[in-house]
Amino acid sequence: MMTAIKQTLRGNLKLNEPMARHTSWRVGGPAERYFEPADLDDLAEFLAQKDKDEPVMWLGLGSNLLVRDGGIRGTVIITSGLLNEIELLDEGLVRAEAGVACAKVARFCGRQQLVGVEFLAGIPGTMGGALAMNAGAFGGETWQHVVAVETIDCHGQRHLRQPAEFAISYRHVKGVADEWFVAAHLRLHCGDSDTATARIKELLEIRNASQPIGQPSCGSVFRNPDGDYAARLIEASGLKGCCIGGACVSEKHANFIINSGNATAAD
Template sequence: MSHADILPALREAAPDLRGRLSANEDMAPITWFRVGGPAQVLFSPADEEDLAYFLSRAPSDLPVRVIGLGSNSLIRDGGVPGVVVRLGRGFAKVEVEEGGRLRVGAAVPDVKVARAAADAALSGLSFFRGIPGGLGGALRMNAGAYGGETKDALVSVRAVDRSGRIREVPAAELGMSYRHSEAPADWIFTEALFQGDEGDRETILAEMNAITDSRESSQPVKSRTGGSTFKNPPGGKAWQLVDQAGCRGLRIGGAQVSEMHCNFLINTGDATAHDIETLGETVRARVLETSGVALDWEIKRVGDFAAGREVEPFLGRRAA
């Protein structure tokens, strides 16, 4: 499907824009699941100032969403109305500062955050080696792995709000908890400042290598997947509940629950977003039936269903 072309109006509203705007851009190639429909407009800002300028000039009722490296997102088959912002080179800096601090752009892959800290002999950030995707997404959801969470080392963030105002906020004001941040939904993170501890580079690299070995032996890292699908419920493990519900290897269309780690859904090659979301809702229903636990999605489902292809959430609520 395709959306109405709103590029002429956007270019007229923001004539000095330096970033790239494109209409009806296919989203599937830039997400890890490799599924989904087009973005009405895909915007790649040149830098933070360019992003702020665009947001200050765009119509206030125009939907704006941000996508990072596409690791934790399921783009629905009907595509995404409005503007999808994808941060690129202008948000990819990594700088070591005095006092064991690391300043990182929101487009930097999490693994590179860990590597930069190791190169600077800063401990406390190696857990980022186990988080797929980019830093912006990690900030939004307080991503964590292998005993560490983003909030543990975070000092402050920079973000641009929907009106185009640039904000710099200390970490304590973000209300971060397990896989959650209370930062306003319309903020687009652009940069973060982390505090590391003085450490030994070789020891830190060994920690990262151990994380790499653990991931490769226990997770389907070479498959088309979005990462962990469901949040761990209080006191439990999502994968164990999925396994106990008999869902390991369960398949709908081209989507399958991973045999290796059953908190991962994978695209076996010809899945649609409808297949993947239907599979996820089926798993949630079976877990609720067998254990009484209602699992929450960790993967963000974005955009519109294809016509006639809605997925009914198993609890009878409209999908978020």
């Protein structure tokens, strides 16, 4: 079946692709199939032709994700670097595809003199992932600015959805079954480009000073409980620097687990 589908696709379909190459933790076994669509039409073609029972998993920059050592059954669809269009649709309205890095969205909006999403510069993922979990940082959250999303279903059909069709909460979004995000429409306020650039620079300096940048991690691991911080609780438990195999609680930020060089997913 996959051999026949491959002949109709313009993107790259690989077999037994090691996921450690594609996750920020640098761990994980192989995906049975790994698909890099050429564009949204190519993605729709794949979804329309795949077996209805074929498991599908979506991947952006591979942050906030732990792939088991045994790998992934089914097909992993990669969006980063491919579904990467970002454009100004109207005054104050930006469309960003799922594979666009969050930091790129922040910088693009700043150049367009649009403000409000500077916090995205500190999130090491893509817009698809940010939509899926309502990613946030420094007091901002993704869905605060979303006025519509484009989705694609398991048959390759595309839909335009409104925020009211989703249950949105802290780091959690419950959407329509068997549909996945392919683009966000963001409504932003007009502002000053220099001010936005300065704010992005400030947030990145805060992040770099407090987080183990440059070491393999998935970003923050645990959600903050009401009225407290996961990092404070972990540090208070005396777990900073604690290691199991090659997986270590960061000495710099207790809500980060880093791969010290030879970690497995089991660690």
